[in-house]
Amino acid sequence: MPDLVAALEMLRTPFHAGDQPTFLSDLTVGELVLLEEVDYRPVEIVSGAGSASWYPQFTTAGTEAQMWGGAIASAINSAREGIRSEVNRRGADGVVAMRLELEREPVNQLTCTMLGTAVRVEHRSGHHSAKGGEPFTTTLSARDFHLLARAGYRAAGIVLGVSVVGFAARSASQSLGISRDNVELEGQTNALYSAREQAMAMMEREAASLKADGVVAVELSERPFNTMLTHAVELLAIGTAVYRGRDGHRSLGPQLQLDLDDPVAETFTSG
């Protein structure tokens, strides 16, 4: 039974630091409860970072686009390698609720940082199952991780795909005369469509190489980049690869809930 009196009594005696390393966690207490319920305990806060730059202009679309996409992939991969090696050093199984930030300053440089809590599986019986394979790195929240684990899935890690498509400014506006007709612009449609598919395919290939069963929570982000000479769009697809459990999907039996709560009213509103 939760017992505040016993807890406060404990605080009256000074703490003696033992040899055990202090565990660190950037998870909230609520998140810790959710992880504990699926047998994971926090070990340490781990981090990784990567940074790369590229030439932002397009003269011949092919090589420049690859360099740009390659730089982005290398920044994110370095960050991932960094955080994985920290996880390995601590003997943990992976990182949950990882924060992934992309900073683009200056505009042709990308710095990717990752930060999260490394966790280790520890069954209630105290048994620590043997570690297998690469540590998982996931941006899934503790709550998503908990639901997946309960439904029988395992996170493999984040997977990513990137592609950049450029249109030299002249050809874009050349094909746009002032026309009275509604018309689809086939050239541009196909180029952008293909770039999206390539980014997705790259991400899927990475998941396949992990022998994952699928990728969830995919985020496809598109950033246009425009100068006098160039119109370009950078496409980035990031998702989390998962493994299905041997018995397939385990039902969670969700219940319908009717919330009687209203959102908290603002006392001070503008105007």
Add this chain to the structure above:
Amino acid sequence: MVDQSPGPGTGAFQAVERVRRTPTSDLSVAEAAALRRVGLSPVGFVMGTAVMQLVSAYAGTSYGGMGIAGGMGLGGGMPWGGFLSSARSSGLYAESYPCVHGYGFGANADHYGFSVENTALGSSLFEGYRLALSRLEDEAIALGAHGVVGVKLHFEHMVGSAGTATFFATGTAVIHPSSEPLPTPFLTNASGQNFERLISLGFIAAGLAMGIGVVYVQPNCLARGSLTAVGANNQIPAAIGAARGRARQALAGTGHKLGEGVVHTEWSDRRFVRMGESWNQLALAFGTAVRRYTTEMQPSMTRAVVPLRP
């Protein structure tokens, strides 16, 4: 009980007077209810502030200034080799990043770079937060509280006064009515609801752990994102790693004195105090150090629900 009321003129005295007149609380009804369920009652809103002059070892600017200060031609042929190697020998992070084009030092100011730990700035920040927290603790003690929940820390640059910052610590003091006061009240950044969950996990909040790391970065041509050199750079990731590493080490250090682990850590990193192309890479973390008071816990399993949205 001996009257330990603080004298007039102190911030803590003002807090006690304020609370005796009207008990205040910034807790929502739900949060107050969670605290009452474990047996704690809110006593009053408490606060601590401190205004500090921020000191930076590298408030200067260009590498040229550093060259003069650091002594010419020492350590590896770089004009600032001197101060970098002395920083390293004091156990601080320091790295030089020469120009990737292989240009001589001479007129190529924008091509050379270095990263070095800025302990002066780190200490100023740490001291500011520490003072604000100790004043918050004084107010809690004056109120006879057992602890403070929902501690929030923030700081603001003072407008109009360069290099000056104000540090704030706020929270709600709580008491367990039938217990004797503690030697020091516990501090936690967890809310009332999360405090309840902490107790049910078998832990009690012992105090706040804090860690700060600052690395001054003057980027070389590659890390600057200049168009003369592109590709992957190591300077920025290494500086971020060093700042974070230092913060983590300090977090574990302060936490180790108080409990078995640190949870609910709020972490922020940013580029701070920029000067031209250079900046200070800051990593700041504070969390709740916890001690286990029981190993017997109720097994639980959260229920999954799907809300019917209006």
Add this chain to the structure above:
Amino acid sequence: MTDIPQQQLPADALRRLKETEEPGGGRLFTSDLTVNEFLLVEEAGFTPLGLVMGSSIYQIGLQTRRWSQSTELEKLTQAMYTARELAMTRMEEEADVLQADGIVGVRLDVNYYEWGRSTAEFIAVGTAVKAKDGSSWRNAAGKPFTSDLSGQDFWTLLQAGYAPLGLVLGTCVYHVAHRTFLSTMATTGRATELPNFTQALYDARERAMARMEEEAERLQANGIVGVQLVEKSHMWGSHTIEFLAIGTGVRSIRDDHVVPPPVPVISMDH
């Protein structure tokens, strides 16, 4: 409205969709559903097959409009409709390649890149799904069902005894007349309704909703859920507005639509 002919998917699309096939008949699924939505789709008896998308970069032609007339701009209506249909049809064809029963979580977006005036990219993205028990869920047109319902709403809909048939939409681009100088002067300083404008806006909305209902009838739907009415000026200036009515047509799959009574709760967490 107009029929969109069979679309040629770009080679990259076909390649990506084929690549996810695994030996032994499995498939690497991808989805932009959140974890909650993914699990609820599985709970509902479906399994995700992959992310499907379709896009079209469309140039919207000019249409002259009389300054003082409130009227539908049919050419622009046609453009908005056709561009979206092109995107959706390509998305449906990707789902066909995966042999899907339907597409959930469809998002229709319009992107304006700075390429030129009156040019926009219309995108449709969704997750293709397949029924785990092998039953067929295709609609009256023989095509996989489409729906912009979230995973949560999809699960709830099935609990209530309905199945999605298809995304139905109706659109109307309307020009709202500018007022003449004299009539503006006549009403200065008075709080008064402007009946012409009111009527114009009613007219436009009704057309959009009626077209949406027509699409639902063609699918032989029993009803439309999740209707949203979106009003946007896009890049035409404030007197030209597109009214878009969008919803999911549904059919009844069992006679009783009784749902187990929900549990009233109060969240204690704020």
